[in-house]
Amino acid sequence: xxxxxxxxxxxxxxxxxxxxxxxxxxxxxxxxxxxxxxxxxxxxxxxxxxxxxxxxxxxxxxxxxxxxxxxxxxxxxxxxxxxxxxxxxxxxxxxxxxxxxxxxxxxxxxxxxxxxxxxxxxxxxxxxxxxxxxxxxxxxxxxxxxxxxxxxxxxxxxxxxxxxxxxxxxxxxxxxxxxxxxxxxxxxxxxxxxxxxxxxxxxxxxxxxxxxxxxxxxxxxxxxxxxxxxxxxxxxxxxxxxxxxxxxxxxxxxxxxxxxxxxxxxxxxxxxxxxxxxxxxxxxx
Amino acid sequence: xxxxxxxxxxxxxxxxxxxxxxxxxxxxxxxxxxxxxxxxxxxxxxxxxxxxxxxxxxxxxxxxxxxxxxxxxxxxxxxxxxxxxxxxxxxxxxxxxxxxxxxxxxxxxxxxxxxxxxxxxxxxxxxxxxxxxxxxxxxxxxxxxxxxxxxxxxxxxxxxxxxxxxxxxxxxxxxxxxxxxxxxxxxxxxxxxxxxxxxxxxxxxxxxxxxxxxxxxxxxxxxxxxxxxxxxxxxxxxxxxxxxxxxxxxxxxxxxxxxxxxxxxxxxxxxxxxxxxxxxxxxxx
Numbered sequence: 001x002x003x004x005x006x007x008x009x010x011x012x013x014x015x016x017x018x019x020x021x022x023x024x025x026x027x028x029x030x031x032x033x034x035x036x037x038x039x040x041x042x043x044x045x046x047x048x049x050x051x052x053x054x055x056x057x058x059x060x061x062x063x064x065x066x067x068x069x070x071x072x073x074x075x076x077x078x079x080x081x082x083x084x085x086x087x088x089x090x091x092x093x094x095x096x097x098x099x100x101x102x103x104x105x106x107x108x109x110x111x112x113x114x115x116x117x118x119x120x121x122x123x124x125x126x127x128x129x130x131x132x133x134x135x136x137x138x139x140x141x142x143x144x145x146x147x148x149x150x151x152x153x154x155x156x157x158x159x160x161x162x163x164x165x166x167x168x169x170x171x172x173x174x175x176x177x178x179x180x181x182x183x184x185x186x187x188x189x190x191x192x193x194x195x196x197x198x199x200x201x202x203x204x205x206x207x208x209x210x211x212x213x214x215x216x217x218x219x220x221x222x223x224x225x226x227x228x229x230x231x232x233x234x235x236x237x238x239x240x241x242x243x244x245x246x247x248x249x250x251x252x253x254x255x256x257x258x259x260x261x262x263x264x265x266x267x268x269x270x271x272x273x274x275x276x277x278x279x280x281x282x283x284x285x
Numbered sequence: 286x287x288x289x290x291x292x293x294x295x296x297x298x299x300x301x302x303x304x305x306x307x308x309x310x311x312x313x314x315x316x317x318x319x320x321x322x323x324x325x326x327x328x329x330x331x332x333x334x335x336x337x338x339x340x341x342x343x344x345x346x347x348x349x350x351x352x353x354x355x356x357x358x359x360x361x362x363x364x365x366x367x368x369x370x371x372x373x374x375x376x377x378x379x380x381x382x383x384x385x386x387x388x389x390x391x392x393x394x395x396x397x398x399x400x401x402x403x404x405x406x407x408x409x410x411x412x413x414x415x416x417x418x419x420x421x422x423x424x425x426x427x428x429x430x431x432x433x434x435x436x437x438x439x440x441x442x443x444x445x446x447x448x449x450x451x452x453x454x455x456x457x458x459x460x461x462x463x464x465x466x467x468x469x470x471x472x473x474x475x476x477x478x479x480x481x482x483x484x485x486x487x488x489x490x491x492x493x494x495x496x497x498x499x500x501x502x503x504x505x506x507x508x509x510x511x512x513x514x515x516x517x518x519x520x521x522x523x524x525x526x527x528x529x530x531x532x533x534x535x536x537x538x539x540x541x542x543x544x545x546x547x548x549x550x551x552x553x554x555x556x557x558x559x560x561x562x563x564x565x566x567x568x569x570x
Binding site: 022062098161 | 356412
């Protein structure tokens with residue numbers, strides 16, 4: 001899917017919601033015990049209940065790999081089901097891969113060809129070699145980690161670099177900025193997104209200044225403390241430029257302490273939660 | 286496997302060879318076409334022919350994932366086969382994962398529990414959150430990317446940080462050094478290794494100075510230009526402290542331009558190549 005196609009879907013659905021499929025088998029309803037493909041069956045009902053409210057889904061590979069090859073099969077079944085349900089849905093493999101040359105090309109094969117995802121999240125640590133091979137696939141996207149929403153983003157991502165052309169006394173260039181600047185040289189807004197967490201809205205505004213056109217995949221709304229209004233205020237551009245991800249607050253909405261839904265109503269709970277987020281998003285579109 | 290167990294195996298076998306199982310289906314012998322589990326069958330013959338010469342194997346997940354869930358199954362079959370063949374062999378899942386909290390815990394489940402690997406390679410970009418969950422597994426190892434062997438390691442890994450307590454005019458602290466220093470705070474030499482490429486022997490010597498005890502997983506020997514003698518000279522410590530990885534030069538030795546081996550003799554070619562490397566390694570043990 002290209003930039004324009006994604007933007008059109010956002011306008012049509014009045015939503016920039018990405019639903020994270022972090023499908024943890026330990027959190028599934030008790031009646032699903034013994035089901036052959038529990039991760040897929042759970043996802044299927046969630047997708048059925050939310051596909052009109054979201055523009056993207058983001059299966060998190062860790063939760064499938066933890067179940068071995070049967071888990072990987074359920075990742076594939078989930079991707080195929082989303083494609084069948086609505087071919088305009090954008091699918092992000094949240095895999096955070098990062099390797100070089102012929103290895104990166106194999107990962108691209110895994111997520112862009114073998115599984116028909118639109119995008120894959122990438123860790124930039126190893127540099128251009130680990131991102132460029134993904135950019136060679138037309139209509140596919142590299143989603144590069146920039147400033148993540150977790151506390152230990154401060155460990156390396158926010159460290160200042162002593163670049164030749166900057167003034168360290170003024171704070172230097174943080175690593176995440178350098179990653180964004182270099183990635184903007186390697187790709188275009190048509191094939192490169194950045195992960196920018198919702199937990200630091202000030203940083204989101206700052207990054208949008210030097211990165212006006214690229215889409216941002218924004219985690220951290222909800223449980224982690226970020227808000228849709230702040231993300232929209234500080235991160236939106238003229239083509240929306242945002243995919244805000246919500247995982248557990250939708251996927252396992254029925255498990256929230258104040259949830260009125262039983263385990264049998266998990267998809268209904270997800271739909272209600274997604275609708276609330278999408279409704280708020282529509283105010284900004 | 287613990288530090289002492291690994292060192293004992295190195296002494297016993299007089300080898301610190303790790304064989305990379307980057308099993309690319311496009312490079313397999315033509316007679317394997319139509320085989321149901323070609324990656325596994327190829328690996329099996331390679332392991333049979335080389336297990337006495339190596340102390341470790343390193344399946345590279347990208348090559349399995351590119352074949353979908355049937356590829357992941359063959360990764361699992363390979364790990365199980367290595368375990369059966371010789372329980373003292375050290376198995377590294379070269380997965381370069383890096384994610385946070387409950388996601389990292391799922392990756393640990395995938396590689397330490399569901400598949401019985403000893404170690405997994407990790408990208409440190411997201412900080413402590415992405416490494417610490419792996420350190421909670423007793424007898425298992427986090428292999429943290431520090432200074433990789435690829436050209437674009439210069440993009441971020443070798444950038445200098447403007448830390449408060451260092452003198453930028455003296456060159457600052459490169460990111461890879463910061464990664465090593467921080468990781469040494471999170472883990473111990475009993476559960477943390479570092480990836481340090483063979484392509485920059487001067488850096489290997491420098492890193493060994495401030496990181497005397499940890500094992501280094503060293504890629505880049507052979508095709509990429511690094512040599513066993515230089516790695517041993519600059520990287521070895523009193524407990525060897527090295528696992529030198531060779532992938533394609535052993536795995537696909539029969540495909541080398543000057544190889545006397547036919548495609549039917551691929552395991553014989555691998556054995557001869559591994560023997561040559563192990564023989565050189567024995568000089569330094």
